[in-house]
Each structure stands twice: as structure tokens, then as C-alpha cells.
Amino acid sequence: MTDKQYVKPGEYSVVDMLAVAAAREVQDGEVVFAGTGLPMLAIMLAQKVNAPNSKLIYEAGTIDSRGDSLPSSVGDPRCVTQASVASGLFDVFNQLQRGKVDLAYLGGAEIDKYGNVNTTAVGDYTSPSVRFPGSGGNPDINSLAKRTVFIMVQEKRRFKESVDYITSPGWMIRKWPEGTLAHRKDVYGKKFLGGPSAVITNMAVFRFDEEAGTIYVDTIHPGITREQLQENTGFELDFTRCKGETELPTYEELRILHENVDPEGIFLPARG
């Protein structure tokens, strides 16, 4: 085993960093639930680098695919190639509810300091200023997977004190019908399985204090300052547990990502 050879600044793109950092969240042997886009890059990279025995479920209904052509969406025939089972949504969402999913990757338009995510609408919900695609499986997966990892763009308007609409539940959530803010463990009771474990952005990796229910900075990507990170966040960041810089991608990870995972450049930008 040779020492890891890390790339240097300027030798990787934001998407490279997101994919590599997300891939490292997978532990070997885990069952991972993934949607379209960056999650596909992350899990396929993890399967080739750090978690060769992880199993992949695509949201549209294929289980443990072993194809070598990157799907362009979860409904793609490429998801079926060498799959263990090609079934449908009823099967995979039942497995999720049964507690069989260890980790899932998700995205969002807005997130708050408790990890609540909005992918539905901005503004007044009953008369929205912008309508997004909607929840999809985000709230289900974030309810019923043991850990979820969010991959998002870091912008002040996206990292908010509170989101306009809670599409997907974080650590402090609304207990309906009263609408009072409560800890996720209290709302989910015996069916509490876990929750958001990391948020990976183009600037940093965040984690959660699961008891307090709040987000904190875990590592900051090389070249980004604390000030820049704070400027791009709409609430006061907790740096008290910051471990320093995010581990850079290695040459080997980037080679696999670009040559084996996405050689066609479907989600990865061309390397400059």
C-alpha cells in the first residue's frame, strides 16, 4: 500500500471535491440509497475505492446494480445492468421503511441550522414566489434511512436561519398538528432510526450535534477561509468543533472518477 498522493489546488473541480468527500461517507458493506446526479458519482466511486462491498439501491426500483455505464437518471436502463433485482418503487420504499437502508445521499435548495431542507417552494407556500420540483423521496429517505448526507451549494440564501417550507426533516422538526418545534427523536419515537449526518458543500463539510439538533462546521475545504464560509451562511456558524481542512482528493480517486465512473462527462465538467 503506497501513501496517498493528494492533488494540489487547481488540479480538481468543485464537483470532484463534492463527489470524493461524499464517497468517503460510505462504510464498507452498507446499503446505500441514491438518487440522480452527484449521489451516483459518489456511490460508484466509493464502490471502487473505499467501500467495495456496499450495495446500491436506486430510488426508481433497481437493487445492487453492477453496470459499468453511468446512468443519467434513476429510471435509466443502465440501472438494471447486472442488478440483483429490477423491481419497482413499492419494493425499495418498503425496504427503506423496514429500516434496511444505512445511508442515503440527498440534495436541497435550502437548509436551516437544524438540517431541515426545502425542495418545494420559496416564499409563501400558498402563493409561492418560486416553485421547485418538490419533495420526491427526500422526506421519506431522510425519515427512514439511518444516516443521510446532503450535497448542496453553499450560498447565503440557501443556508438559512429557517427554511420557507420543511420538505425534509432535520433534527429539530415540526410536530403536527400543533406545529411545535420538537427534537426528531421525540417525534419519531420507537421508529427513530437516525437523521442527517453530514452536509457537504462546495466550501465545507458540516456535521450535527445530534442531541442539541444543530449543525456545526467539521472541516473547511482548502483555500476557503472561515470568514468566507460565514459570509455565505445565513446564520451564525459553530466553528468550535472544526477539525481543520477537508482531506483533498487523491490522484487515484480523480482518475477513477473521470476514467471509470463518468468517462462520458455526464455530471462531471471537463478537466481543464
Next chain:
Amino acid sequence: MQDKRCTLQEAIQMINDNDMITFSGFVIWRRPMAAIYEMLRQGKKGLHLVEVNSGTHAELLIGAGAVSIWESCWIGHELYGKVPYCLDRKLKEGTIIAEDYSHQHMLYRMAAGAMGIPYMPTWASRGTDILNPEYDMLERAGLRNGANDKIPVKKFDYAQDPFYNEGEVIHVPAVRPNVCIVHAQQVGEEGTIRISGQTYSDEQAIKAADRVIVLAEEIVPESYLREEPERNLVPGYLVDAIVELPWAAHPTGAYGCYDVDGAFIREFASACKTEEGFRAWVDEWVYGVRDHDEYLDKLGFSRLEKLRANSYHKYSTKVKRGSR
């Protein structure tokens, strides 16, 4: 044997204005697009669209003003256009009601419909604004009064688990569409449906509906499908009309037949940004052709041939997908 074969025009005439409808497929895969185009040509309106998830086909119906209620969890075009401009525009105009559920909620609602039960319990999506009583949009519109038997009197309800004392369960109401329109790779003369690859939520959608229309790439002998019944999804007696229509899912993709026409969807999604753009697109691709054959002629042989799936891989190996 009852012959269910008919033309697309005849099949679409089975849909009434104000019907509750649903479709096969997943976002941009195996959507019965030829049926959507024909619904627009026949001027269907007031539709109550209920789906596990929506895609390009739904944006088209919504943009054309054919839909008055949309209940689902997601609408977009995946990689080819993430913003549902038509739904956004209709919401701002106040000409559509959007009722949000989560994917699992919609799936279980459809499954309950298929199982003939009034609701289904689930643990999913607690703590979200989907359950915010203020955001029950059909209630706000006064439509949960029991007058329409397709609209449940509540968006959802809670109950304590009475058997294992596991806590508060969410009950989501069954969906019972008037019509489900399906795209399948193969259908038998009597209506037995065979779907290859992922089956998405087709089984639940088909079985929940009162009437089922199938557009198939090919109609094959029933005896052929009955050689391997384990590969079939739905028996023919649940199906009301079958139409043989190759490429009926274009521009969405069909496993083993053809890939998604990403460039076509991207152009459509982009046209949806403005009302004028949308109208021009529809005038060209829906009203500008008489029927499905003319649509295919307009697309052209070489475009379709590039999308055609390799018989081993089940997807096209000729489409350029990325930047390399």
C-alpha cells in the same frame, strides 16, 4: 375473446373532461407521450392529475391548461430541466391547485387504491410541512366536502398503532383514478401487460384505476406471453383498450426499446420558461402534426435510429450523453 385493439384517437375518447388520471413510468421514463399529445389535440380539460411522480408529460398537460388539480410529489425533467416552469406559472395565475405529498405517501396512496382499501399507514415524512394542516390546498379550496368521490375528505390522518404500541402512524388516503394510461413494451391481444426492466409504480397505478389504456411498442399473441407468465405484470381483464404504437413514449425512454431523447426534452423544458415559448412548441409538435405517424416523420428516421436500444445492453450505445 374481446378485441380491445383500437386507434389512439378512440382510446383517448374514453377519457372525459374532469376525470382523475394517472400514468405509467417514472419522471422521464416510459411515459405514454403519444397519448398526452392526443389528449391535447382532443382538448381535454379540467383533469385531476394524480401521480406517484410527474415529469415531462405532466408539464405538457399542465402548460396546456388541461389540468385543474395536480397531486404528486415531484415534477421536472431530471438532468434535462429541473424547474417546473409550467406548474410555477399556473400556480402564480391561480389556475391550478397543487397538493404536495412525499414519494412514499403517493406510492402508498396508489397502493391502497390498488388493494381496494381506503388508506395505508406509513412512518414516512413526519416533521415536514407536507403535514402542515394550513397547507392542505384542496381543503382551502373547499373541495374536501365529500361532493367529489375522487377527493378524500382529509389530506391524511393520524392514528396510534393499535397492535404493537409503536406510536403515531400517518394514514394516507387511497387514490382511485378514473383512468390510467400505460406505456408497455408488449401487450397481448387480450390485454396482458409485459413490462421489461424496472416496473416503477406501474402495477399500483394500473390496479388503482377504474379504466386502463395501454399503448404498446407491439401487440403480441397472448399465447406467447403465457409461455412465461412470471414475466407479465397485469392480466388482460384489467385492461380496457390496447393501441399498438411504436415509439409512443418518445421523448421519454423505454427499457430495451429506446433511450430518453435528452436534447428534445431539454428544448421542451427550455421552451416552457415562457408562455409564448410553450405555445410555439405545442403549435409545432402537437397541433402542427395530425397524429403519431406525422410526429415520427417530423422527428425523422436518423434521430430515432440513434435512440434505438442495443438489444444486449437495453439502452442506446449511439447517443452522446455527456460533454466528452
